[in-house]
Amino acid sequence: MISNLEIPDPFQTFVAKKYANAKGYIYDFFTGEWSYKCLTCKEDMSAPSRKIMTKIRLYHTRNECTGGY
Numbered sequence: 301m302i303s304n305l306e307i308p309d310p311f312q313t314f315v316a317k318k319y320a321n322a323k324g325y326i327y328d329f330f331t332g333e334w335s336y337k338c339l340t341c342k343e344d345m346s347a348p349s350r351k352i353m354t355k356i357r358l359y360h361t362r363n364e365c366t367g368g369y
């Protein structure tokens with residue numbers, strides 16, 4: 301079942317990286333940036349790392365659109 305992983309397919313690796321997140325973060329393989337679209341106000345945000353993306357997202361939801369609460 302997972303024997304295919306022994307030889308990574310470039311495209312599959314790309315897709316895996318691009319969607320390797322659980323919070324709606326998208327990794328842009330070409331620019332090396334993370335992006336995130338606020339589910340509440342649909343605003344697009346981007347950051348150079350996933351860690352910073354989380355900080356930006358939390359700041360945004362707490363202080364800007366309040367995340368719908």
Ligand SMILES: [Zn+2]
Nearest residue numbers: 338340341365
């Ligand atoms: Zn928002």
